[in-house]
Amino acid sequence: MRGQLEGYNLERKRVLVIGGGTAGMASALDLVERGVEVFLIEKEKEIGGRAADYCCKATEKCNRCTACLVLQQKDKVMQEPLIHVLTSANVKDVTKNGRGFKATVARGEDDIALEVQAVIVATGFDPYDLKRRSEFAYGLEENVISGLELEKALKEKGSLTAAFGSGIKKIGFIQCVGSRDLSIGNGYCSRVCCMYAAKLAKIIRSELPDVEIDIFYMDFQSFGKGFSAFNQELRESDKIKFIRAIPSKIYGFPYDRLTVRYTDSLVGKPCEDKYDLIVLSLAITPSEGTQEIAQQLGIALDDYGFMAGRSAQETVATNQAGVFLAGVCQGPKDIPQTIGHAKAAAGQAYLYLNS
Ligand SMILES: Cc1cc2nc3c(=O)[nH]c(=O)nc-3n(C[C@H](O)[C@H](O)[C@H](O)COP(=O)(O)OP(=O)(O)OC[C@H]3O[C@@H](n4cnc5c(N)ncnc54)[C@H](O)[C@@H]3O)c2cc1C
Ligand code: SF4
Numbered sequence: 001m002r003g004q005l006e007g008y009n010l011e012r013k014r015v016l017v018i019g020g021g022t023a024g025m026a027s028a029l030d031l032v033e034r035g036v037e038v039f040l041i042e043k044e045k046e047i048g049g050r051a052a053d054y055c056c057k058a059t060e061k062c063n064r065c066t067a068c069l070v071l072q073q074k075d076k077v078m079q080e081p082l083i084h085v086l087t088s089a090n091v092k093d094v095t096k097n098g099r100g101f102k103a104t105v106a107r108g109e110d111d112i113a114l115e116v117q118a119v120i121v122a123t124g125f126d127p128y129d130l131k132r133r134s135e136f137a138y139g140l141e142e143n144v145i146s147g148l149e150l151e152k153a154l155k156e157k158g159s160l161t162a163a164f165g166s167g168i169k170k171i172g173f174i175q176c177v178g179s180r181d182l183s184i185g186n187g188y189c190s191r192v193c194c195m196y197a198a199k200l201a202k203i204i205r206s207e208l209p210d211v212e213i214d215i216f217y218m219d220f221q222s223f224g225k226g227f228s229a230f231n232q233e234l235r236e237s238d239k240i241k242f243i244r245a246i247p248s249k250i251y252g253f254p255y256d257r258l259t260v261r262y263t264d265s266l267v268g269k270p271c272e273d274k275y276d277l278i279v280l281s282l283a284i285t286p287s288e289g290t291q292e293i294a295q296q297l298g299i300a301l302d303d304y305g306f307m308a309g310r311s312a313q314e315t316v317a318t319n320q321a322g323v324f325l326a327g328v329c330q331g332p333k334d335i336p337q338t339i340g341h342a343k344a345a346a347g348q349a350y351l352y353l354n355s
């Protein structure tokens with residue numbers, strides 16, 4: 001069935017936002033404050049994006065992971081009459097219509113026709129596909145998990161013990177899996193995984209003071225404000241061990257713990273250690289469908305397949321008038337940076353509507 005979406009006001013300016021994660025929600029909320037009507041298209045059953053699954057990383061104090069901001073945004077979006085949220089929906093096609101755009105959105109059996117004056121792309125990221133790295137035994141060993149899976153398990157179950165049982169005595173975090181690796185074409189830093197691994201280690205230490213935690217890293221990135229001090233506290237007070245090495249192999253035998261083989265770059269010799277849980281900090285990679293959306297809208301991709309801004313400095317505007325980028329679809333960012341970028345996208349879209 002093909003039809004117009006009912007209940008929207010043709011007198012108002014309208015923007016199509018593709019992707020209902022942190023970025024899409026932040027752009028939508030900024031636009032409605034300026035009196036613009038928004039169609040927020042989300043392919044999943046619910047809006048919120050990846051960060052809606054993250055756990056709170058407070059210990060005796062808030063550790064400023066900002067995951068709760070995303071849930072607040074979600075509530076606001078759902079209550080906002082000027083934001084039309086279309087979930088389980090996909091943009092089937094978009095074509096230029098004068099200075100604006102005509103779009104067809106597919107939802108179930110229905111095709112919905114929309115006319116908008118600008119488009120914001122906020123399609124986020126996918127985690128690096130671990131099928132490309134069989135040496136880490138992901139999918140083969142139950143207790144080799146990704147950072148995303150640890151976030152979700154802690155959020156759903158409330159504690160490490162509730163999620164993984166009481167047998168966890170030693171945990172290894174492995175950084176930069178799929179990032180900063182020119183051999184697989186991902187030469188960039190994913191920017192958020194040092195920070196989230198450190199904060200996850202901190203909450204596990206606070207729940208289980210006797211569990212040993214090792215972090216395997218090559219170069220620890222501390223992008224956020226106050227992160228260096230946080231890191232120092234992890235090493236000195238929390239006794240979390242930092243091992244400068246990227247493991248070459250993880251393997252398990254029935255009824256045994258997981259073995260991690262690595263060469264410690266400071267000591268310079270091969271080592272093996274046993275763990276009960278391994279957490280892989282996977283690279284942030286362009287989300288599935290990025291290429292298709294870029295083609296539909298006539299925008300370019302960068303060398304790593306993220307949506308490309310007009311230049312290295314102009315990361316919000318694209319080479320297509322009226323199409324703007326918000327959040328991690330343009331490259332790795334944490335939640336506060338994503339929100340800042342998405343608000344800038346809303347601001348530039350608003351200027352375009354009124355130019
Ligand atoms: C393991 C992990 C832990 C993290 N922890 C933290 C943390 O504690 N604090 C922090 O600040 N940052 C954290 N981050 C970073 C955080 O996840 C990102 O900053 C944030 O999710 C970016 O939001 P986004 O909207 O750009 O992307 P996403 O969250 O990926 O949202 C994109 C949305 O678009 C939808 N979508 C995709 N394609 C389409 C399409 N074609 N049509 C319609 N909808 C589509 C997706 O379903 C999704 O809902 C973490 C990242 C990882 C990987
Ligand atoms: S979710 Fe993060 S920012 Fe919010 S209270 Fe918990 S630790 Fe603090």
Ligand code: SF4
Nearest residue numbers: 176179190191193194
């Ligand atoms: S943020 Fe840390 S773990 Fe992630 S790619 Fe950069 S250096 Fe590696």
